[in-house]
Amino acid sequence: MKRVFVACVVASVSLGAQTRRSVSLVVTGGTVITENGAHRILTPGAVAISGVDIVDVDTPAAIAAKYQAAETIDARDQIVLPGLINTHTHAPMVMYRGLADDLALRDWLEQYIFPAEAKTVSPELVRVGTRLAAVEMIESGTTTFVDMYYFEEEIARAAIEAGLRGVLGQTIIQFPVADAKTPSEALARAERFIREFKDNGLVVPAVAPHALYTNDKTTLLASAELGRKYGVPVIIHFSETEDEVRMARDQYKMTPAAYLESIGFWGPKTLAAHGVWVTDDDIAILKRRAVGVAHNPESNMKLASGAAPIPKYLSAGVAVGLGTDGAASNNDLDMFEAMRQASFLAKLSTRDPTAVPAQTALDMATIGGARALHMDHLIGSLEVGKRADVITVSMSATRQTPVYDPVSHLVYVTRGDDVRNTIVDGKVLMKDRRVRTLDRAAVIASANKLAEKVRDAVKR
Ligand SMILES: [Zn+2]
Numbered sequence: 001m002k003r004v005f006v007a008c009v010v011a012s013v014s015l016g017a018q019t020r021r022s023v024s025l026v027v028t029g030g031t032v033i034t035e036n037g038a039h040r041i042l043t044p045g046a047v048a049i050s051g052v053d054i055v056d057v058d059t060p061a062a063i064a065a066k067y068q069a070a071e072t073i074d075a076r077d078q079i080v081l082p083g084l085i086n087t088h089t090h091a092p093m094v095m096y097r098g099l100a101d102d103l104a105l106r107d108w109l110e111q112y113i114f115p116a117e118a119k120t121v122s123p124e125l126v127r128v129g130t131r132l133a134a135v136e137m138i139e140s141g142t143t144t145f146v147d148m149y150y151f152e153e154e155i156a157r158a159a160i161e162a163g164l165r166g167v168l169g170q171t172i173i174q175f176p177v178a179d180a181k182t183p184s185e186a187l188a189r190a191e192r193f194i195r196e197f198k199d200n201g202l203v204v205p206a207v208a209p210h211a212l213y214t215n216d217k218t219t220l221l222a223s224a225e226l227g228r229k230y231g232v233p234v235i236i237h238f239s240e241t242e243d244e245v246r247m248a249r250d251q252y253k254m255t256p257a258a259y260l261e262s263i264g265f266w267g268p269k270t271l272a273a274h275g276v277w278v279t280d281d282d283i284a285i286l287k288r289r290a291v292g293v294a295h296n297p298e299s300n301m302k303l304a305s306g307a308a309p310i311p312k313y314l315s316a317g318v319a320v321g322l323g324t325d326g327a328a329s330n331n332d333l334d335m336f337e338a339m340r341q342a343s344f345l346a347k348l349s350t351r352d353p354t355a356v357p358a359q360t361a362l363d364m365a366t367i368g369g370a371r372a373l374h375m376d377h378l379i380g381s382l383e384v385g386k387r388a389d390v391i392t393v394s395m396s397a398t399r400q401t402p403v404y405d406p407v408s409h410l411v412y413v414t415r416g417d418d419v420r421n422t423i424v425d426g427k428v429l430m431k432d433r434r435v436r437t438l439d440r441a442a443v444i445a446s447a448n449k450l451a452e453k454v455r456d457a458v459k460r
Contacts, residue, residue, distance in 0.1 A: 021066060023050040023055060024049055024069070026049070026069035027049070028046035028073070029046065029075045030080040031045065031078075032047060033081040034383065035380065036382070036383050042057070044076070045059060045080065047390060053386070053388055054382060054384055055384060057382050073392065077395055079406050082366045082382050083142065083144065083391050084140075084335040084336075084391065085143070085321060085366060086142045086324055086338075086369075087294035087373065088235075088296055088324070089145055089146065090148055090325070091145065093129065093328045094326075095125055095450065096113060096454065097332075105243075106243060108303065113328060116454065118177070119457035120453060121150050122178065125453075126154040126158075128450050131438055134438060138422045138429045138435050138438075139430060140333060141336070143379075144164070144375075145159075145167075146235065146271065147166060147168045148169040148171050150170075150171055150179040151178070152169065153193055156203045156205070159202060163427050164429070165203075165425065167375075168203055170193045170194075172208060172209045172210065172215065173209075183216075183218075201425065202425060207223045207224075208223075211240070217263055220263065224264070224266075233270070236272055236273065238272035239282070240305055244277070256282075266285070268289075268374075271291070271293075271373060273293075273294040273296065274295075276306040277306060284316065286313075292320070292321060292371065292373060293319070293372060294320075295308050295364065297338060298330045299325030299329040307345050310346050311350060321368050321369030334415065335416070336410070336411075336418075337416070339365050339410070340411055342356055343357070343358065343411060387424075387426075388423055391421065399413050400414065419433075420432055
């Protein structure tokens with residue numbers, strides 16, 4: 001009797017396998033927010049993933065009928081959405097989190113951050129810091145991060161180890177820094193970095209001239225030229241403070257956007273971080289040059305830099321993504337908080353409560369970020385043929401109850417800690433809040449150990 005029963009089970013499974021396509025992963029049962037062009041939401045829905053790609057998005061019953069999954073994630077009572085894209089950060093700066101707060105950008109940079117970096121930035125600090133940042137990002141639903149720092153190859157290796165997607169820019173700066181004594185050394189370093197990682201599936205190497213106020217014309221143009229030569233992104237801090245605009249007006253009799261336009265800096269894949277102080281003409285230049293903007297509401301508020309005119313950018317058709325900036329000016333890497341603050345800051349600064357509604361904030365953290373990076377053919381939405389960068393978010397906390405509108409809840413009440421599963425390139429980096437790719441306890445222990453060095457270095 002028992003033998004007959006086993007035979008029947010085997011037959012039905014093999015029959016199922018013949019009719020259903022094998023895929024590596026299915027995420028099923030949650031509310032699926034696709035972020036596609038029609039803002040399609042499936043309640044409930046399911047996503048089928050084969051290797052690194054999304055192969056289907058449909059109802060759970062339809063997906064179950066079509067696919068046999070090697071691994072299944074049950075996302076009932078959760079929201080399934082595209083992984084969040086942090087378009088501006090400096091991952092290793094988690095090591096300087098809380099080191100100096102409550103200062104204006106220039107004092108903060110010149111009196112604390114640059115000196116602390118001069119004494120402590122090393123391949124080890126960058127490696128340890130990026131691992132720590134990677135765990136934080138995976139745990140809070142970020143699947144792609146855009147970085148600008150030193151020893152960027154260490155960041156690339158840590159990102160690959162963690163399984164995160166990164167657009168990673170080697171910093172070019174006029175003064176001597178830990179990984180380069182001169183701008184030409186930095187440029188040579190950036191070129192080596194680009195060559196090493198240009199064919200990597202997860203890492204997009206980039207050139208990152210720090211800012212207009214920290215580089216001369218020759219260095220800015222050489223950076224842009226390097227980006228063009230290899231067809232890689234160029235990332236720059238841009239019009240972040242009123243001070244920066246004043247300096248440009250004094251020195252060049254132009255706004256930063258107009259000056260960078262006049263020297264031929266803006267290229268086809270440029271990402272400008274901040275863009276707080278811009279005129280309508282500046283916005284028109286950015287639109288014409290297809291420059292993406294990385295908006296960092298929390299950093300801009302903390303450093304009192306100002307409020308970027310996000311509604312104006314969006315109505316002009318400029319691609320805007322969201323960023324946290326480095327953890328020393330935020331002080332975390334939680335993109336849910338960035339969404340919420342982007343919405344609130346826009347409302348407060350325009351005195352218009354309809355400015356940057358929840359859907360717009362979510363767009364900026366997903367498909368908008370992808371557009372700003374010129375990567376919307378690959379990431380930013382749950383659509384067939386795109387890379388499988390997917391997160392699931394629990395919706396069962398008291399503060400999330402009841403759920404009338406999932407998009408409202410994602411932006412206005414959800415926190416990074418509510419993320420349950422994080423998937424990048426079809427690989428599950430965190431399952432039920434357990435990070436699989438890095439040893440969380442070991443990462444935290446080595447960061448704490450290294451913090452002793454940072455503490456000693458900044459003792460006055
Ligand atoms: Zn920054």
